[in-house]
Amino acid sequence: MTSNYYITSYCQIKNQQISLNGNVVFQDESEVFSDFIKNAYKAEETKYPKFFKMDNLSKLAFLAADILLKNENLDTEIQNNIAVVFSNNAASLDTDRMHQEAIQDKSNYFPSPAVFVYTLPNICIGEISIRYKLFSENSFFIFERFNAEHLVTYATSLLDSDKANQVLCGWVNFDNNQYEAFLYLVSKNGTAAHTKEHITTLYNT
Amino acid sequence: MSNVFVSYNNIVSALGFTSQTVVQNIQNEKSGLERIHDTSVLPDPFYSALIDSEILEKEFQKLQPKLAFTRLEKMMLTSLNLVISESKIDINERVGLIISTTKGNIDALDSGNPFPAERSYLHALGNTIRDFFNFKNDAIIVSNACVSGILAVAIAKRYISQNIYDHVFVVGGDVISQFILSGFNSFQALSDEPCKPYDANRTGINIGEVAAAVLVTKDVNYLASESVEILGESSCNDANHISGPSRTGEGLYRSIESALKQAKVKPSEIDYISAHGTATPFNDEMEAIAFNRSGLEHVPLNSLKGYLGHTLGASGLLETIVGMHSLHNNTLYASKGFETLGVSLPLNIIKSTKKNKSLHRFLKTASGFGGCNTAVIFKKLSN
Secondary structure, eight states: OOOSOEEEEEEEEETTEEEETTEEEEEOOOOSHHHHHHHHHHHTTOOOGGGGGSOHHHHHHHHHHHHHHHTTTOOTTSOOOEEEEEEESSTTHHHHHHHHHHHHOGGGOOOOHHHHTTSSTTHHHHHHHHHHTOOSOEEEEEOSSOOHHHHHHHHHHHHHTTSOSEEEEEEEEEETTEEEEEEEEEESSOSSBOOHHHHHHHHHO | OOOOEEEEEEEEBTTBSSHHHHHHHHHTTOOOOEEEOOTTTOSSOEEEOOOOHHHHHHHHHTTOOOSOOOHHHHHHHHHHHHHHHHHTOOOOTTEEEEEEOSSTTGGGGSTTOSSOGGGGSHHHHHHHHHHHHTOSSOOEEEOOGGGHHHHHHHHHHHHHHTTSOSEEEEEEEEOOOHHHHHHHHHTTOBOSSSOOTTBTTOOOBOBOOEEEEEEEESOGGGOOTTOEEEEEEEEEEOSSOSSSOOTTOHHHHHHHHHHHHHHTOOGGGOOEEEOOOOOOHHHHHHHHHHHHHTTOTTSEEEOOHHHHOBOGGGHHHHHHHHHHHHHHTTEEOOOTTOOSBOSSSOOEEOOSOEEOSOOOEEEEEEEEGGGEEEEEEEEEOOO
16 A cells, blocks of 8 residues: 555553653553653643643543654644544543443432533544644544554545645543553655554554 | 535434424424423433434334344434435445444443443444444444534545545434433533524523434435535634633634635535534524634524434434435525524524525534534535
8 A cells, every 4th residue: 555645753652651753751650540641741841731630531642642743843833734533442431431420329419511521532632732723624533443544544535635734643542541542643744654554563563 | 536425314303203204394393392301311301302212113123123222223223224225225345334423322331221331332333333234344433522423424525535435324323311411411501491593592502312324425326316415524623622612713614614615615605504503602602703704694594403402423414414405495494493693793594494496505514522613515416
């Protein structure tokens, strides 16, 4: 499969470790996600207080996107037409379970708008769009497992039709304290081919 | 690049189980909304448009199911079955399946629900629908808040344009659940009367339930008489707030501009807008700002939420289908619940259902949590 587009950078968060373009940039002994991600936030000098209001999925997606995009040295004064195309297995089920707990027992009924708003997987895209002023195409897909073929098709469609200049793609999943983020940036210039095979190789490393 | 069309279609709802029946009821300005007091779902009374469970069961049994299915699955399978059989398409490797939903089988998380909690995974819903009809490809599930239904149509077009599929079946749906109602209620977004989009006295949303399905195809041999061509589509983010609409209508305005550009259509060539119109104060105001920025304030516009409520992941698909029939019937349907303009800028809200000499093009828009917006422009077939 040939492609006119290129993968210019990628970021992974899993197993208490964060890597950017294959190089480890942070690792931590914390086995609980909330501790791990807070330590990573500090170490990466993220400086974005809204981060602490986010749910687990948004924290995971936001930090991966922030580490990747910060490294791009984007000029946020100009508008960057970067589309965001994310996917995962569990949608927002981690936060859904919290909302369900708050309504399950009629004698202890306390649904909260601050929790309910995060019961949609695409909210994490909204958080990243706010941070980087991305007024661009965005979509969240659910698949049983990582689906490189789909991501290639959809990113190619957005670039072919000039809906976006770059596409931030990937997989962000949070379920039962298990977390995994793999994000990559697709651009019109570069060296690493934007193919299903290459993406699968990066995902599996 | 070949043209892409929305063709055969179906709606399963409180106003009927075929698109024709639903459109006829809308033409008669009949609403499916009614007052419901069910403390197992919400402590206070609310308005909704619920699908009649007995009729749903009767229609679903015609499919001769062999397994146990959830209410949402019954709705979606019933709706999609009619579209597949009407279109007479052989389901092979070149046929895709797209599912749009916000919460899927979320009610399976409830400890009192007879289905296991694992059923709440959206890919499980995808596999259920794929297997029922023997689709050769996995379902592509779109869960992008309240734009999911219309975005799914745009995604179907993009898959066909990329030459991955020749035909795509799109099915959308969400059910009324304690999960959803308690959440919207915690936002104080629910109205305690039938909703009144764009009206000065609007007091919020009614949540309804619908399943809707369409065939999206590039093959002119598979077109229903009410088919429309997809001329342009776009989905832009507000980059402003995760739960509040933009004060400038930024994402919606950009979506409309981008869709117009791709469609090569001028605002004056849009004959009708099928808007989102949830009847919350901020959403309707945001839309008025965006439509004015795009020079669309004179175009006849309605919100269909006064008929079936806000049907979440189905709404964009449902409203696209009604829009197709609106063009086909050359009829503009009343924006039910509207009396006096209650937004700060002019809009041409359709007050009563009326025949129009000829309608050619319509714009469908939607907006949702996460700052997402989608706009799609459709054109009626010339003969």
